[in-house]
Every structure is written in C-alpha cells, then in structure tokens.
Amino acid sequence: MVDIFTGLQPLEIGETDPALLIERAYQLNASEAIDRVLVGYSSIWPHNHATAPFLAALTDKLSLIVAHRPGVIDPAAAARYFATLDVLSGGRLAINLVTGGSDKDLHREGDYLPKSERYARASEYLDVMKAAWSTTAAFDHNSRYYKAERIHPLIQPLNKHVPIFMGGESDDAVDFGASHADLYMLWGEPLDGTAQRIERVREAATKYSRPIEFSLSLRLFVGDTDEAAWDAARAVENTILGAQGTTKFLRSSSTDVSVGRNRQLALTEEELHDDCFWTGLVKLLGGFANSAALVGTEDRILESLAKYRDLGISAFLITTGAEAAWDPSLENIARRMKKEL
Template identity: 40%
Template sequence: MPVEFIGMIATQEASEIKRRPGPVVDPDFVRRFARAYEDAGFDRVLIGYSSSRPDGLQVAAYAAAHTDRLGFLVAHRPGFMAPTVAARAFATLDQFSGGRIALHAITGGSDAEQRRDGDYLSKDDRYARTDEYLEILKKAWTSEEPFDHEGRFYRLEDFVSAVRPAQQPRIPIYFGGSSEAAYRVGGKHADVFALWGEPLAETAQQMAAVRAAAAAQGRTTPPRFSVSFRPILGPTEELAWERAHRILHKIRSGYTGEEDFIRDRRGPDGQPQNVGSQRLLAVAAKGERHDRALWTPLAAATGAPGNSTALVGTPETVAQALLDYVDIGVTTLLIRGYDPYDDAIDYGRHLLPLVRAEVERREREQARARQTTPETASETASKTTQPRDETAALGR
C-alpha cells in the first residue's frame, strides 16, 4: 500500500519558535501555504481545532478553492454541532472540493478547553457521545431512506439528507487518542487511527491495542494507522543536530508562538490531562534519543501539547526512520516543521521522494514475488535439477 503523507496548515505562520505575525486569518498566507504543500506532493493537510482558532471547515473550503489536488483533513469535535448538521456540512464541502475532504474526530482531552465552548461532560461521557455521534454521522452519509435515532445524547426523527459526499460510500474518518476509551471508540469507527510519535516499541503496542479493540467490536478489518512527527533536516548529521538544538534553545528561552495552544491542553495543576501528552512526556523522561532518530526534548520543553517529538538527521536518515514505522504497519505519516512554510517545501524536495521511492521499490519486489506461484517455482526447480540428473547418468 502506498504511504500517505499529511502536512498541517494554519491561517497564519506560527510555531513554537515563530511569533504570529499580522491578523489571525491571513488569506494570502493560507493560499501560499496550501499550494506549497500541494506542490511538495503531500496527499492531505490537517486543519487543527481549538476553542480559540478559526473554523476548520471554512479554512478547508477556502484552501480547496485555491488548490487542485490536495486533500483536507478537518479536525472536528463531536458535541458542538448536531451530527446531522455536521454530516451535511462535510458532505457539501466534499462535493465542492471534488471529494478531497476527510474528518478527524477529536473527542477532547482537556476539561478546561471543552468548557470554553460550553461542554461540561466528563471525559468518559465525551467518548460515549463521540461513539453515538459517529454512528449517526456515518448513517447520515450513507442512508438512502429516512431514519430515526434515539440514544443517550441524540434524538432525531425521519432524517435523510439530500446531499451525499462525493466520496463513496462516505467521507473517511480519522480518529485521535491514546486512552483506553479512545482505543475502544476509534477501534470501532476509524478508517485511520492517529498516534503521536513514540518509539517503535511503544507505537507497536498502541497499534496492537487498537486492533484488539476493533476486533472486540466485531471488525474484521482494523483501522489503518497514522503517526505524527516533527522532522528536523540538515544536509549533514552535524548540521541537523545543530539546528535541532537551536530550536530547543529558542523554546527554552521563552515560548513565543503557541501559548494558547499550550494553555488549552493543561489541567488545573498545569499538567496535561490527555493521555497522549502524558505518554510523550513519559517517553521523554526515559531518555532524549530513541531508535534511529527520534528525539524527545522538544516534547518535554513544550509540555507535549501535540505532536512534538522530532526525527533529526539528514533526509536519508529521517526517511529511513519513517520507513521503520512503515515496517511495523503504519500507512500514514503526518509531518510538520518548526519553520512551517519552508519546512513543507524542504520535505517535498528532500524527504518525501526518498520514502516514496523505497516504498515503491518494495512493492515491486513483492509483486514479483507473488508472480512466482508454487507451480512456477516447481517448474523452475524441475528445469534446474534436470541437467544435473542427466550429467549424473552419463557419469554412471
């Protein structure tokens, strides 16, 4: 299966080391940013969600109108919009964009962040609501007949939508989370289950947990998997590591770009409530470097509010590190940089081609191996052994 690459766009250029310039919504930058990712060869870009950020569906609509091929993964929190309304909104955008929309369901791991938008449910209740929400959403996209629903969180009668997604049978659902509840609900509904960048062993453990949860829900085909990283590239190993330490120094010297993002995800004690961030901090506490190129101090320095572990090295080193995750079953790689716009261009020039070329080479080898059927192998063996038999007979 070809590897899928996802980037991430925002409405202004900012990161942990870049102070936000100008207005919160900069249309010119959104156009340039989306086109940069399209030109770089990315499959999709993620549009994030928080209680203080611009609306993701509208950002996706604007960016889709200024691109031709790029897909858009729109982060969406169940509970703030009725599922039938969301189904029509996403289906309408999927039609206008020519089938380039996917939904990234994020249930919400911070009570404080949820309450800013008026949601006072507990975490367990939020996941129960997400489960019911996604059931309705999928049915709204696919049902040709009116249907009723009466559940714990939603009740509706005689619903059928005239607008269907351009993609059939429905829009893809990505799902993020690292708690047992996330495994359970995502294992049931997700087409792609998204994880943050942990070491290979820990990532494989999470994948196994999601597969087990999917099987417990009766699924015969488990979700595919996405893993997120912050690659830091350099023309040599030394220069890549020098750049990595400069980024770390900037962050430790004074947080400049993402203060509200950090604030949104911390609990009353200042520590992250979501399990994904807790896991990244635990990995960072075990050591700075893991596997081939995984580097964790940036997660520790920022409190791991999102995907914040780096892969550091030359494009060749980082490409091999990404392929290590492909080897354990990852099909989607979400990467974004600390210099967001310039890094997107560099990834397209130097990183994506290396990964894709190796994946294609492996697929060609596997196709050739499949062509060698047992019958073909038997015939080949017979032809190679026959001359030896005749030589032996002549010798006798």
C-alpha cells in the same frame, strides 16, 4: 507506497490578510509528495468550517483532513456540512474526529460533558452521521446524547462515507477507534512503543471485524550532516525555550491531563531513543503538539521511517520547526518517502 500528511494552521495568529494562507495553500497543492493536510481545531483558532472550504476551493488535488469535535454542532447538521464539502471538493475530504483533551478548551464553547463520557457520545455522533451519509430514507434518532426526527439530508458524500481519522491512548479511545476509525493516528514514539500501540488497536479491531490503518506524526529536522540537523533542532529548542511563560507554542493547558500526554512525558526520561528519535521538544511542550522528532540526515531519517513502515505504519504526518508546520525544505525527503518506503 506510504501516504504523506502535514499540518496547516488555518491563519497564523494576528493574520487578517489571507494572502499568506493562499500562498501556503498553493505551495502545498504544488507538492509532488503531500497527500493530505490536517486543518486543526481549537476554540480560539479561526474556525476550520470556514477555512477548509476556502482551502478546497483554492486547490485542485490537495486533500483535507478536517479536525472536528463532537458537541460543537449536532451530528445531523455535521453530516450535511461534511457531505456538502466532500461533494464540492470532489471527494478530497477526511475527518479527524477529536473528542477533546482540554476541559478548558471545551468549556469555552459551552461543552461540559465529562471526559469519561466523551467517547460514548462520539460513538453515537458517528452512528448518526454514517446513517445520514448512507441512508436514502428519512430516519429518527433517539438515544442517550442526541434526539432528532426525520433526518433526511438531500446530499451525501461521493462514496456514501467520509474517512474517519482519530487518535487516543485511553481504553475508551482504543475501543472507539477500533469500532469507527478508518485510520488511527499515533503520536511519535520509539519503535517498541509504536509496535505495542499498533498491536493493541489491531487486537481491539478484531472484535469488530474491521481493517484499520495507522499514521505516525513526527517533526523532522533534516540536514546535509547530522551536525547540521542537530543545529536546526537545537535552534528550535532555543526558540521554544525563549517563549517559556507564554502561550505562543502551547496547544493545551498545563493542567490538562490525558493517558496519551502521560505516555509522551514518560518518554522524556531519555532524550534520545533508537537511532535518531528525540524527545527534547516533547518535554518543553508538556507532552502536547506532536512534538516527538527525528533528527539527522535524509538517509538516517529514512532508515528510521522504514522501520516504522515495517511495523504497519501506512501514513506519516510530517512537520518541522517550532510551530510544527510544513516547510518546503521537507519536499525532498517527502518525495523520497513516497518512493522508498
């Protein structure tokens, strides 16, 4: 059985009343298919260190994937924060460690570490957090990026560990994921590219003798007929086209560069791949925002997802629409994914 994830914007732009967020949280908690929801991080969004506990308190079975950027707070403080949240949520926590692909977004919060050093810092960051989660005695840490004395949190996660999710395409990202990640998050790609990425990470993980799982992020445009599905996809395409020149649907600056973004953009040389893999939104959104999509009937999309499952994907992060968010219209196909994949 696969795990089903989705994404949730903590508060929509301009929202000052939490009523709609509460409604979205109840809706996701009531889903029979959703296992985890990703609560993202950006220097301009409402802070997920506030919204994640709020969501945990509103729900009783929904698990959270809280995106976290090393460098925002020191690792000993982060370890204590996440341990507390894990205990209060009854163990319903995972962390999506994001080193940061956008220099501009990091600079807004005073983080000027060069991109070439971010994974090295992240590795040290996790070394401190994992020690704080699993060690009962006080300890000191003094290395390249962090120094602290007598680290001794009086609270630890329920399992002495919080699952670490991450993604990335560079060599440093792959090595970091192979050494630390419990689950490697992949952006949507055609089958051949996905197989290559899985093999690359698995090969790197053998050096550390670690098992590793994989998730795949896709927008789904589902219809009773293929034509209806394409109508929905084209409508979203037109919505995003209409917002060109604004930042409404952008998740990063057009000047930001990364190996993963370049790989995504290379896919747009062809609009369609495999059976129903569509790159139209990838091109419009500049290779960001989990914009790769599957378009078609439920049966057609499930056939494609089964092929990814055979490659080794054990979780799918599914969204839809221009905002790449959860919609109740996905509930039926999500239930089928749980049963049939």
